Amino acid sequence: MTDQKTGRTAERIAGLIARLRVPPGAKVRLPGRYDPGYTAQLAGKRDGAELLQRGGLLTEYQARLAAQDSHGVLVVLQGLDAAGKDGTIRHVMSGVNPQGVHVHSFKVPSAEELDHDYLWRFVQRLPGRGEIAIFNRSHYEEVLVVRVHPEHLEHQKLPAAAKAGDIWKRRYRAITDWERHLSDNGFHIVKLFLNLSKEEQRKRLLKRIERPEKNWKFSPADLRERQSWDAYQTAYSEMLSNTSTDWAPWYVIPADHKWFARLAAAAVIANALIEINPQFPTVDQSARRELLSAKATLESEAPADRGRTGTRPVSAHG
Ligand code: AMP
Ligand code: MG
DSSP: OOHHHHHHHHHHHHHHHHTTBOOTTOOOOSSTTOOTTOOTTOOSHHHHHHHTGGGHHHHHHHHHHHHHOSOEEEEEEEEOTTSSHHHHHHHHHTTSOGGGEEEEEOOSOOHHHHTSOTTHHHHTTOOOTTOEEEEESOGGGGGTHHHHSTHHHHTTTOOHHHHSSOHHHHHHHHHHHHHHHHHHTTEEEEEEEEEOOHHHHHHHHHHHHHSGGGGGGOOHHHHHHHTTHHHHHHHHHHHHHHHOOSSSOEEEEEOSSHHHHHHHHHHHHHHHHHHHOOOOOOOOHHHHHHHHHHHHHHHHTSOTTSOTTOOOOOOTTO
């Protein structure tokens, strides 16, 4: 790709995602200016596929990220049931090298996990340098489901002092401090909230019941969680207001149209990679001389009956 073309693409991507970013310090009350049905006046899937060069852009940058081996990318994916987290991961990751990407889905914490501080299990799943890790649900559940359903907090076996006062403000601070530390050390954090409307969630849950091949996705727990819709909207609003930072801003991804959600998510991830701008390492003069000498050695070892190009000579036996 020419530099000029890359520059134009980078500009279009930056333009598309600018209005999805939550400005650090902004007070968010969902839905507010974040319309779940927004599609940026794009006509449809095709417009988007073209913007990201049918995924080729992510593929190339991922290869360069791995080769440069100094930065890592952590993608944090949050959203209510049926918001499209799994589908977004599938879509964004099609075409990238599986060796460089890890996906982790976080569920209700295990007994061992509850025996540690609440960030412990997330620390173990962080990406290494050169890698991309995707958290399907994340440390943010610690200020979402745990806030909406306080019984989860009871299971965390916290000493009284750790629960005193404004525990949520303390968690916001701990989380943003931790993210700053990661960012200072070369790990880029991309935070995506798939913002679904209540009506679209109703339709998607109904589909999971009506279509036999989707039945496995439906859980009666989803319906119970839906009853806490308003509490979740409040918890998400508070989270966005308190944890969107200069070093790790939140992006509110309009999720009512799957094609747009997938495009926007891929665009935010692409934008992060473009900002890192990793490069394939180039070899210096002396390494270059070594390569040339290795080449000469390998060529000199070619069997005598083969031509200089290494192609098989035509044999009488065909
Ligand atoms: P799913 O994403 O449908 O596989 O469901 C995972 C479940 O784990 C959801 O109901 C989450 O609310 C729950 N979960 C994830 N993280 C936590 C956490 N830190 N504490 C309690 N429940 C959690
Ligand atoms: Mg679920």
